[in-house]
Amino acid sequence: MGPNQAPLFPIRILKITLWFTVFFYLFFLIFNTSFTIMGVDVGDFLKQYLGAFFGVYLSTTVKVFSVFLFLHLSLFSLIHLTYHFLKRSDVPWYELSAWVILIESLALCHSMVSFPQIYGEFFFFRYPSFAPFLYFLTDHTSPGYFSFVLGFLILGFVSILFRQIYFHKNKESFFSLVHVLVLGLIHTSGQYMIGILYFVILFWQGKHYQRIHVKSYGLIVFLLFFIYLVPGLWNQIEALTHSKEKGKPPVFIIAADSLRYDKIAHKLNGQSITPNIDLFAKDSYVFHDHHTTIPRTFPSWADLLTGKYAMSHKVRDMFPSPEEKQRIGSSSFLTIQQRLKEIGYRSYAIGSFAADIFPRANFGFDEVLAPNFNARIMTVQRTAESQLFLLPFLTGSWFSGGMYLEEMDGLSTWGDGSRIIDRFRSILKREGDDAFSVTYFSSVIHFPYTPAYPYYKTFTNPNYYGKYKYLKFVDPTNSTVPNEEETKQIRGLFDSAVYAFDAEFGDIISDLKEKGIYDEAIIILTADHGESLYEDIHGQGHGEHLRGEAVTRVPLMIKFPNSASLKKPNHEFFGITSSVDIYPTLMDFFGISTKQNYPGQSLLPILGNTNWTEDRLVYAETGIWFSDAGDHFFQKQRIPYPNILSLHQVIPEEDYQIMITDPIYRETIAFSKHRSVQNSDFKLIYIPTRQGVLFELYDRKKDPLNQKNLYPNHPMAAKMKDALYKTVIQWEEATLAGEYLIPSSLTEINENE
Template identity: 60%
Template structure:
């Protein structure tokens, strides 16, 4: 057959792709841009940083547009070569067909993505263009994402097959150039290589002109090499080194946590065999601590407490936006982490997580490797820019057989509740562990609001006949004061349960992988959560960190499985009912590995009570509230607060710290500390200290007879005053606090601490 001449229409194709990309980028920018985050309009706030942010805006625009251009170039060149491989095709029809094809593929990707992750599009369909919400219902009710996925695969496969057939028939330089170009483009897309792909687009016209000067034998070497690159990263990870050898004294340690996972949601606790079947099975191999509590129901300070074994009132990371000096205390000589201690005895340490794990890159928690998204104003700006592009979202969330790494900042998107991404990273880290012992922290965010499990899990426990704005996720708006009806509350609770089920599937996949790799029996596995969640019980509202009433906010799971050959594995009693705290994990691991602790810690080693049911002496554990996110509302806890400005007025964007969001004003920091509600609780009673402008309120609740904390029984004889004295003594000791009347005054921060 005669060789097809160099396509004269290539320039028109490239201009058509660029024009199409520019048009829809501007279209969505004009009609789908929002600066509303968690229900709060931050547009005016960002204007304050326009000077510092100008480069950030430019970078965000450049990166998002580039990702769209690279993707549409890949589709366009594939379509172009597929048509050019058909000699009888009328070249004049190519551009209209190309534009139609691009639009059709974008729609297919969008339909696939909204059935797989409808939560990502919740703001578009329920806030910006609510009249279109019925379209979202239609797709999720009547279609599976598998249908659209295989439709996309079929179309792309037909095009590739057409090109391959042409190559086999012709065996010319032109045909080999076609195949080489397609392989390069697909490789870039497969691995999300945005900038190399962008560079390739710019040099592509030059390469096209030089194609006849490339020797045909070069293609014979290049094409097999490109094909080999597709599975190479997986093969490299899979074959890298060997799995951890038997180190009886240094077993692998897995600290697995789900953000906001409530203890009472576990199946073996509530009797629901459907909700957590994998955790229920794991519980049979574990020690179960039935009355375990977090020290503070907010993610950053909670993890800081757990990993250092010290209270937030001691190390000063007391909110989600610590200043540079505050966060630098974590991992310092004064506040070492358990990761650092394990590194000292030869462990490799890693942290893996989804959006709520963005705390790990922001402080030195003692991890050699952190595979988790970052959080700062740059990331937030880029996410909002990308979210406006409806045709790009399916690409960067993987609807097109890759592309999910074009914009790595999207990994921190709170509405993208797909645990498969971080599961793959966990397996990668384990495969690369080699002969070293390792400590791996895995932190899933699917249970954190807005409760966004992927298909089909978002349908698991929800009402299929509910059609409202909470069908797929719980929108987060700290300023909202509207009352929800019973149907809406039940839908939100069902979304939460579906999210718990989704995490259980993640956990089950981890356990199965460890068993397949002969690691399960060798390992210490700790399953817990950073805090719980209120779900409209009584008057408690929804969320965490605003108050301390009820069992749901601080009570979280704690299950620990030891290696099967350890001395603890044979103990018959596996359930402990005494009160425990998240600060107990540091001394427990230190005790297990005989790591000397040079400082006094508030927590206790749980090894001493394994095989028992309770403490010999009654124990109390401490908790405090987080930072108030909003200064408006009519919830009971808002009337009990010492007021300070809302979060937008409190924090600052610090450009010199990678545009991190921090609370740097000393007065605000001390006010936040002073205003915190604090509690101590034992196995029967909870005492809460509530400072207000009119004085200090005290609450005492019977945890067994009144778990929702509806009836304040303070002082109730000697119990209330005794727990009050316990709280005051504890705070004075660990915060160096003083007392003014009944108010607790935070210790004066030393010079340079802020």
């Protein structure tokens, strides 16, 4: 065979692939486009955004289409190659297409069983008549069934390829091997644009493969195998470049979004839903009455990592303005990570979709392995979600993919913890026994409660077939309480998500023990906030009100290094603690001078005790209200402002982040917040309304659901009201207008600085 031989991949394959890709891309775009996020219609918001930034939408479309095109080029080329080896080069287009459809259908079934929540809107909002098919798959199959069939097809192809190499050992065989290795490398790395460039060269110059010497093919194959090993080698090389700080304990802050305190060691059917956390508790100090300062993710983490209240640093909600975000990490609001860096630590943040807060402010991490959140990314997600044949590859449920579109990391319905566990392990390999800290944040428990297979089946009713079978859609405007069967299913999903996080946590602890890190590590287990699950009239969700124990009360367990001489006979503390206590506790442990006043207290002095020697109060406030409609009690007890979609703006110069920048709205949000102080026995809630300020006082022990208001006749009423006002005036520099608390604006603070 001479150098003028016909190309191994004729242009006919490219034409078939292009037509196939365009047809299915447009088909799914027309019939499966959604402007719904977790059940909330954001169509008007996206239309406004797309009108102003059409170029971004166009680039998004090109991006998603390019991934789809590369994947189809890969599949069609491999199927054509198989036929070529079987001496059938002129195969009809429909036969090749049938194979691709079969493979993608099997991959789709595998993905639907693994992550049915990703397809929930398709089956329950757009085409509910197809839902029985999803029920059948999840009830009667497992991902392993489809992996077996797909694996069998791949094994068949590999067998044919190696048979060709073994019997022929010609340039055509080695060229085919190089092609397969290149596609595998691009697939695992997600570099689809390089893949498309590769195919351009392949169809343009592929006929010249006979001109390459056999030894050159051997060298190319060797280099490709070496590149497969590069990530592991790179971790080792990068570890050599780090400054070595020996003898300092690694610090791990491990948190789960929405993890309630009462779910720890909670038993269902005689089985604890947190077996790994239960074992960890035996090695830790357990703080049983621990509370977050604000039950919304961004401000809660800002409080925890700066040790200051949201009313001080001004990140009060999920959508802070640029001026507010810039205060995080400033000299007045240094974070734990920045302070640890002063003594030689490197810091990492790892997380799934709710961890999108970490790239959006200067928390002081050296590396953030977490998704971002902005309108551009949201557009990529909506576009990609419409392509059913593409989703299995984007979510990595099909043979180690999942790296094509980093934007998919932020999918709220993708509750798979294995991908962030892998990132955690890569950090451990890279850091070894250096001084480093990792903040690990799992989102599987956050609504819409989306544990992957098999966890979503663990504590749910197998005979329930309704819209909450796999996830809880959220609509802040809907105040209808689900019926008893639906409520039980929703709570079952939540418990299953807790169980899934516990498995993640167990993997983390196992990895730390395996690498000899566990004994000398500081490990903090906590949560950013809890969750209401239709207790009394409390509804479902977090951040809307402060009634009950479910929303602010979260776990706190701290394991100190074995060599730290902090072991005490008693490991359980029942006094009230706050998330702002974690900052001074770590500063105290490392002997780092803070030089500022902090609202929290170091927990080191009380280790071994069961309670405070003096009465202690902790503070909390609500988040932003997402809707101005509905019939919830907290929507009647509030100063109204427009719904969240009306408040938003997309800021192009801030990477298309979604923010609330209007200072009047921001001050209204701050003024309207419900606030509380509580001690071990009582909780006082401050509720500003247009008609005046309401106060509610509850006995936490006798009335944990906060149903009987004791204000104003109880002896604790005046004392706690005075404490609340003093706290807010001290830390927010607020003023009083009658009984209303008037927050200081950011402008006033900047003028005073």
